[in-house]
Amino acid sequence: MLELHINGQTKRVQAEAETPFIYVLRNELGLVGTKQGCSLGQCGACTILVDGKALRACETATETLSGKSIVTIEGLKETFLQDAFIAEQAAQCGYCISGIIMTAAALLRTNPKPGKQEIKTALKDNLCRCGTHNRILKAIEKASQTHSESVRHV
Amino acid sequence: MSDLAKHFPPILTKYPLVKSWLKINPDNTVSVFPGKVELGQGIRTALAQIVAEELELPLQQICISEVTTQDSPDEGYTAGSASLEQSGLALRLAAAQLRESLRRAAALRYETPLELIDLKDGKVWQNETFLCGYAELKDWLEPDETISGQIAPKSPNTHKLIGQATQRLDILAKVKGEASFLHDIRLPEMVHGRILRPTVYGAKLKSLDITGLELTGLIRLERQGNFVGLVCQEEYQAVKALEKLTQRATWETFELPHFANIHNHLRALVTEDVVVKEGNPEATLERSEKRLEASYTTPYQAHTSVAPSCAIALFKDEHLTVWTHSQGIYPLRRELAKLLNRPEDSLTLIHKEGPGCYGHNGADDVAADAALLALAVPGKPVRVLWSLEQELQHEPYSPAMMLDIKAGLAANGKVNVWDFTGLTDTHVGRPGGTGDRLRAGWERSGTQLKWPGPSEGGYRNAETLYNLGEAKVTTKFYQGPLRVSALRTLGAFANTFANESFMDELAYLAGSDPVAFRLEHLDDRRARAVIEIAAQKANWQAHASPSGQGLGIAFARYKNVKAYVAQIVKLTLNSETAEIQIEKVITVCDAGQIINPDGLKNQLEGGTVQGISRTLYEEVHFDWDGDGMHDWDAYRVIGFETIPEIETFLIDQPALPILGAGEASMPPMAAAIANALYDATGIRMRDLPITPERIKKRLETLSETELEKVIL
Numbered sequence: 051m052l053e054l055h056i057n058g059q060t061k062r063v064q065a066e067a068e069t070p071f072i073y074v075l076r077n078e079l080g081l082v083g084t085k086q087g088c089s090l091g092q093c094g095a096c097t098i099l100v101d102g103k104a105l106r107a108c109e110t111a112t113e114t115l116s117g118k119s120i121v122t123i124e125g126l127k128e129t130f131l132q133d134a135f136i137a138e139q140a141a142q143c144g145y146c147i148s149g150i151i152m153t154a155a156a157l158l159r160t161n162p163k164p165g166k167q168e169i170k171t172a173l174k175d176n177l178c179r180c181g182t183h184n185r186i187l188k189a190i191e192k193a194s195q196t197h198s199e200s201v202r203h204v
Numbered sequence: 205m206s207d208l209a210k211h212f213p214p215i216l217t218k219y220p221l222v223k224s225w226l227k228i229n230p231d232n233t234v235s236v237f238p239g240k241v242e243l244g245q246g247i248r249t250a251l252a253q254i255v256a257e258e259l260e261l262p263l264q265q266i267c268i269s270e271v272t273t274q275d276s277p278d279e280g281y282t283a284g285s286a287s288l289e290q291s292g293l294a295l296r297l298a299a300a301q302l303r304e305s306l307r308r309a310a311a312l313r314y315e316t317p318l319e320l321i322d323l324k325d326g327k328v329w330q331n332e333t334f335l336c337g338y339a340e341l342k343d344w345l346e347p348d349e350t351i352s353g354q355i356a357p358k359s360p361n362t363h364k365l366i367g368q369a370t371q372r373l374d375i376l377a378k379v380k381g382e383a384s385f386l387h388d389i390r391l392p393e394m395v396h397g398r399i400l401r402p403t404v405y406g407a408k409l410k411s412l413d414i415t416g417l418e419l420t421g422l423i424r425l426e427r428q429g430n431f432v433g434l435v436c437q438e439e440y441q442a443v444k445a446l447e448k449l450t451q452r453a454t455w456e457t458f459e460l461p462h463f464a465n466i467h468n469h470l471r472a473l474v475t476e477d478v479v480v481k482e483g484n485p486e487a488t489l490e491r492s493e494k495r496l497e498a499s500y501t502t503p504y505q506a507h508t509s510v511a512p513s514c515a516i517a518l519f520k521d522e523h524l525t526v527w528t529h530s531q532g533i534y535p536l537r538r539e540l541a542k543l544l545n546r547p548e549d550s551l552t553l554i555h556k557e558g559p560g561c562y563g564h565n566g567a568d569d570v571a572a573d574a575a576l577l578a579l580a581v582p583g584k585p586v587r588v589l590w591s592l593e594q595e596l597q598h599e600p601y602s603p604a605m606m607l608d609i610k611a612g613l614a615a616n617g618k619v620n621v622w623d624f625t626g627l628t629d630t631h632v633g634r635p636g637g638t639g640d641r642l643r644a645g646w647e648r649s650g651t652q653l654k655w656p657g658p659s660e661g662g663y664r665n666a667e668t669l670y671n672l673g674e675a676k677v678t679t680k681f682y683q684g685p686l687r688v689s690a691l692r693t694l695g696a697f698a699n700t701f702a703n704e705s706f707m708d709e710l711a712y713l714a715g716s717d718p719v720a721f722r723l724e725h726l727d728d729r730r731a732r733a734v735i736e737i738a739a740q741k742a743n744w745q746a747h748a749s750p751s752g753q754g755l756g757i758a759f760a761r762y763k764n765v766k767a768y769v770a771q772i773v774k775l776t777l778n779s780e781t782a783e784i785q786i787e788k789v790i791t792v793c794d795a796g797q798i799i800n801p802d803g804l805k806n807q808l809e810g811g812t813v814q815g816i817s818r819t820l821y822e823e824v825h826f827d828w829d830g831d832g833m834h835d836w837d838a839y840r841v842i843g844f845e846t847i848p849e850i851e852t853f854l855i856d857q858p859a860l861p862i863l864g865a866g867e868a869s870m871p872p873m874a875a876a877i878a879n880a881l882y883d884a885t886g887i888r889m890r891d892l893p894i895t896p897e898r899i900k901k902r903l904e905t906l907s908e909t910e911l912e913k914v915i916l
Contacts, residue, residue, distance in 0.1 A: 065440070073440040082388035083381020087511045087559075088592040092836040095511060123381030132379040139371065139802055142810050143244025143560035144378030145385060145510050173844040177836070179510045180244050180560045181813025182806070183847040 052116055056081075057125025067113035072096050074112050075122065083123035083148050087177070094176030097149040097156075098122050104156035121155075123148040128155045134193035135186070142180030150176050154190045163198045166191060211861060212353045213294045215239070219277040222305070222349045225298040226255065232326055232337040233265045236295065239279025240287040241271045241531065242374065244560040245866050246803040247287050249373045253799050254292055257365045258299030258357055259306075259338075260323040268373065271555040273537050281532035281634065283563070283690065285766050285864030288799060292862060300355040309344035310335055360797065360858035367858060369802035374557075386529050386556035387514045387589070394516070395423055396439040397577040397588040398446040399644075400432040405597050405686070405830030406458030409647075413452050419445040426580040431647040433577045435586055457829045460685055467501050467606050471627060473682035480663045483676030485610070488621035492612025496713050498706055500607045500890045502698040502874075504824035507602075507691055508839055509559040512595035513566035517578035518585040524551045524578065528571040529558025535636040536568050540575055542639030562814065564689035565599045566590055568635050572642040596833040598643055601824050602691030603629035603684060607702030611672070617714040618724060620673035624666060626699060627680045631661030633689035655683050661694030665760055665871055668703050670725040686824070692811070696762060696871040697818065701892065704758035704875030709888065717746035718757055718879065728761075730768050730794050733855065735759050738770040738792040741853060747883075752915055754787075756880025758872035767795035767865035771812070771872045773880040777887075779916045782896035784820060784881060786848040789873075794855040795865035805852045808869040812850055815873025817842035823893050886913035 054061050056079070065074045072089070075081045075098075084107050087095030091109035098107050099121040126132070131151050134140075141147050150173060157164055157172040164172070169190050178186065219225065227235040236255050242248045252266040269275060279291055303323060310328045311318040313336075320330050328335045360366070377384050402409070409430040419425070419434065421441030426433045434449060436442035461469040489495060516527040524546065530536045533553040541548040553571075561567055574588040590598070606627040614620040633656050635641035640654055663679035679695075691697075711721035719739045726732050735757070738744075742755060754777075759770040774788045789812050798804055821840040826832040833839060874892060882888050887902060888910075906914065 069440050073438075073443075076388075077390070077439055080390065082383045082390070085381075085385070085511065086387060086589075088836060090592060090835050092592075093510060135379045136371065136375055139375065139806060141244075141372065141375050141378050142246070142806060143510075143557070144374065145244075145559035147378055148381040151379065170844045170847065176844065177510050177841065178844075179508060179562070179814070179841065181810035181817075181842075183813060183842075183844055184809060184850055185806070187844070187847070 052112060054115055054120060055118065056120040057122060063112065065112055068111045070108050071110045071112045071115060072107040075107055081122050081124050085145055085148050092175070094153060095146055095149040097152040097176070099152060099156055102156065102159050104153050123152060126151070126155060128158065130197045131155060131190070131193045134189040138185045138189040138192065140182055140185035140189040142182050146176060146178045150178070150186055158194055163194050211293065213290050215277065215279055215290060215294050216297065216351050216353065220350045222298050222302050222351055223347065224277055225295055226302050228338050228342060230339050232339045233267050234259060234261060235267045235269050237269050237276050238291050238295065239271060239277040240282045240291040241555045242557050243282060243531065245807055246372055246800065247282070249370055250288055250799040250803055251292060251295055252373060253365045253370055254296050255299045257363055258296055259303050261326045263365060263370070265326050271533060273533055273551070273553045278534040280535060283531055285762060285866040285868065288862045289864050292799065296357050297353055297355070298351050300357045301349060301351045304355045305345050305349050306338055306341055309341040313341065313344050363858070366799050367801065367856065370800045372803070384557060386516070386527055386558050387511065389516060389527060389556065391516065391585040394585040394587055395435050395437055395581065396442040397433055397435045397574060397586045398442045399573050399588065400446065400449050400453060401594055401598060402455045403450070403593060403834070404455070404457065405460065405826050405833065407455035407830060408458065410454045410456045417448060417452060419448060421445070424581050426577055428576065429648040429650055431576065431644050433573060435577050435581050460826050460828055460830055462828060463825050466604055470604060470682050470684055471606065473684060474627060474680045475683055476658050476681045478658050478663060478679045478681065480666050480677040480679055481675060483674050485621045485623035485674050485676045488674040489610060489612045489623070492620055493615045494613040494713055495610070496709060497608070497610040498709060498890060500702040500705060502605045502701060502892045504604045504686055505602045505691060505818055505822045506596060506824050506839060507562045507565040507599055508596065508841060509561055509565055511559040512590040512592050513570040514558065514587065514589045515571040515574035516585050516587045517571070517574035519578040519582045522550060524575060525554065526551065526571050526575055527554045527556050528567060529556060529561065530567045530571060531561065531564065532634070535634065536571060538637030539568070539635035539639060539641055540572060542637055543572060543642060543645045544575060544579070563691040564634050566595050569598065569643040572644040576644055593834050596839060600633050600687045600689035603631065603688040605695065605698035607698060609702060609706045611706065611710055613710065613714050617716060619670070619710060622672035622675040624677045624703070625680065626663060626666050626678070626695070627682060628662040628695055629682055629684040629688045630656050630659055631688065631690055631694040632656060632659045633687065653687060661690060664694050664699065664763055665696035665703070666699045667764060669728050669731050669761055669764060670707070670722070671727065672725065692814065693762070693867045693870045696760070697874065700758070700760045700871035701874035701878070704760065704872060705878050705890065708756070708875070708879040708882065712749060715748045717748055719744055720746060722757070722759060731759065731761060734768045734770040734792040734794055737853060737855070738772045738790055741790050741792065741851065742772040742774070744772065750883050750886045750913060750915060752884065754880050754884030756876045756878065756883055758875035758879060760871040762864070762868040762871060767793055767863040767868035769793045769868045769872055771869065771876045773876040775877065775880045775884060777881060777885050782899040784877070784894065785846065786816060786877065788849045788851065791850065791852045791869050792855070793852070793865060793868060794857060795868065796857045796860045796863040798854060798856045799862065801854055801856070804854060804865055807866050808852050809850050811867060811869035812873060813842060813847065815870040816877065818892070819874040819877045820893050820895070886915050
């Protein structure tokens with residue numbers, strides 16, 4: 051039995067220690083917002099935040115997360131990012147979006163106002179096959195601008 | 205009769221009743237039952253707009269039902285940029301009929317002259333006096349009202365929703381990470397299946413020794429011929445079990461031709477010719493002032509959804525229910541019924557969204573896998589998910605193509621003869637009721653997939669809209685070594701790459717500007733308009749030899765009857781690495797009446813990006829023994845780092861019929877890039893993908909006259 055801190059809650063999970071976290075998240079905890087893509091750490095669909103950093107749930111053994119703070123799309127505080135994706139209509143099939151929003155959230159935590167090239171670099175290992183890239187880039191750029199402005203005004 | 209009613213959709217002959225398409229609910233919402241499915245293209249949003257518009261309902265009061273074989277009309281496949289043209293028109297006529305029925309019902313109930321009854325904001329009014337909601341008129345409506353096609357849809361100048369950028373109905377759930385996809389469904393007592401398949405292309409199971417094999421959580425190991433699947437209690441148990449099982453299998457290798465030389469190999473396999481357009485080019489070619497010929501090739505390419513295919517099946521009380529992200533639940537039901545030797549009505553298929561598929565990928569195959577395992581484990585829902593490796597190797601590919609064109613120019617510099625010969629495998633291997641189209645089927649029976657034979661997809665856009673004098677178009681079909689089927693635009697991508705590249709080559713041969721040269725050969729006003737606007741937006745400067753600006757244009761009207769698209773690419777070539785960097789793409793589209801401009805733009809942008817990816821990177825490649833396609837490293841696709849700026853311009857034609865546009869921006873993309881590369885460097889690339897290695901190799905093989913034109 052492992053104890054995990056996820057989205058501000060403590061959860062005990064039955065899964066064996068080496069089980070890739072994606073299966074624990076989606077099957078045992080019922081948090082299906084983290085999408086399963088390649089299962090090889092190549093596509094970014096399953097990106098989560100662990101102690102604020104972007105991590106691939108498919109290549110992370112569950113035991114290594116013990117004592118760390120895990121955030122999934124369901125518990126993401128940066129809802130302004132999601133608002134920006136809606137404003138830009140930045141989705142087609144939408145399967146990659148949750149992982150991309152999590153990658154963007156990790157980026158904005160270390161670099162609150164990234165340039166377009168910095169956003170592109172941060173997303174270099176996130177795949178989108180529908181070709182929604184420009185809307186996604188615009189959504190993240192706008193989200194960072196409006197958010198950093200609102201923070202400054204406060 | 206209105207123009208729209210003149211185009212009475214054939215589907216309404218099969219489903220003529222309003223209630224097959226629309227249902228008024230007690231809470232005054234309206235349920236819509238489309239037969240077309242959401243593939244990420246935004247069809248549900250556009251259909252909701254159409255129905256809300258005709259019924260004078262707020263968009264929030266429209267509920268688009270899921271597509272199932274229980275409740276939905278059989279509209280076949282959601283494919284070919286046909287959904288808005290067909291399903292959209294059917295629903296528009298159904299909603300117009302219901303609107304008039306509601307008015308008549310209100311007139312009857314309130315004993316009021318019909319002309320005083322108005323529908324507005326989802327309510328019924330007499331002049332400005334509120335009468336009732338739609339639901340209250342239910343008993344006054346004819347229950348089996350037929351869609352006559354005689355009720356004119358609303359006039360475009362009264363539209364409030366159609367033509368307005370409308371937020372996608374599905375986006376909130378998707379950005380919040382809700383259970384939007386089939387992959388996210390967790391049914392009570394659900395168990396997990398995986399399928400044993402070779403890790404190299406085409407190999408056959410030779411032996412499987414399971415002596416002493418212990419698999420944790422195993423519920424069932426099912427073997428029928430060479431179909432082997434397992435079912436475990438937990439998903440990760442199934443993953444581990446499959447790894448162990450794979451180690452116990454030996455395979456008989458399927459020998460493949462050398463991919464370095466694949467096109468020459470395929471040329472020898474031609475079995476059937478289709479003459480698309482009759483003509484006698486030979487004599488005119490002899491007489492032409494100038495002559496040119498060129499051959500173009502495109503590789504096998506894959507759909508490569510962002511995630512592998514998935515299905516869930518449940519066999520209970522002699523009934524099989526399958527949740528699938530197939531593009532066609534009715535054709536798949538017919539196929540499964542035949543494969544499983546069960547009556548069609550003992551199967552229910554329910555469509556759930558999957559990752560974007562862009563055509564016929566593994567979605568149908570995995571549904572058969574899940575069905576076979578569910579039959580072996582009655583009473584429990586069995587979820588089967590392919591691995592990425594399985595998706596990359598076992599999905600049907602888009603066939604490699606070869607396009608040979610000869611043409612001549614008359615003394616006036618115009619094309620007077622054109623002889624196009626395409627070579628392709630078939631583009632349609634979809635399931636539909638023959639029982640032999642799904643992988644599990646031929647593994648089980650030891651049979652081979654029967655070659656589906658030539659079909660339209662191979663010569664899609666082989667003909668052009670240009671006036672080309674004595675023109676002949678032939679497409680030869682080969683039976684290739686790889687399983688193939690429909691990938692977004694089918695043959696139109698390769699055919700347009702060749703046609704539009706060759707038009708550029710001819711323009712330069714004629715000493716003409718590529719834009720002017722195209723316009724000289726085009727009568728169609730809408731075709732001319734998209735080209736002219738694109739040139740204007742790109743600030744195109746006329747030039748009759750490579751200008752060094754790196755601008756290239758291409759045009760196609762998808763299927764020659766759907767949306768018109770012209771694209772201009774601006775790019776640079778890194779002379780050190782030979783890498784192409786596309787800086788900007790301008791797309792101009794005339795898709796007739798636009799329902800959701802933002803949805804249309806999203807689709808056009810997506811097709812543009814996918815078109816760039818197919819032009820610069822994508823290529824299925826195997827070693828002789830089928831080794832090669834294991835993960836994303838083996839099949840490069842475009843990523844965020846090289847995404848260019850894309851500007852998309854729409855020409856709205858509110859009074860004209862809708863023209864399908866879901867695929868329209870992909871066909872011109874490859875030629876626009878190749879033409880821009882030529883404009884930038886003087887290097888003409890005729891083989892896709894245009895990789896740095898190919899560019900370097902091409903430079904080595906240029907003739908002296910060609911080398912003189914190179915600007916690097």
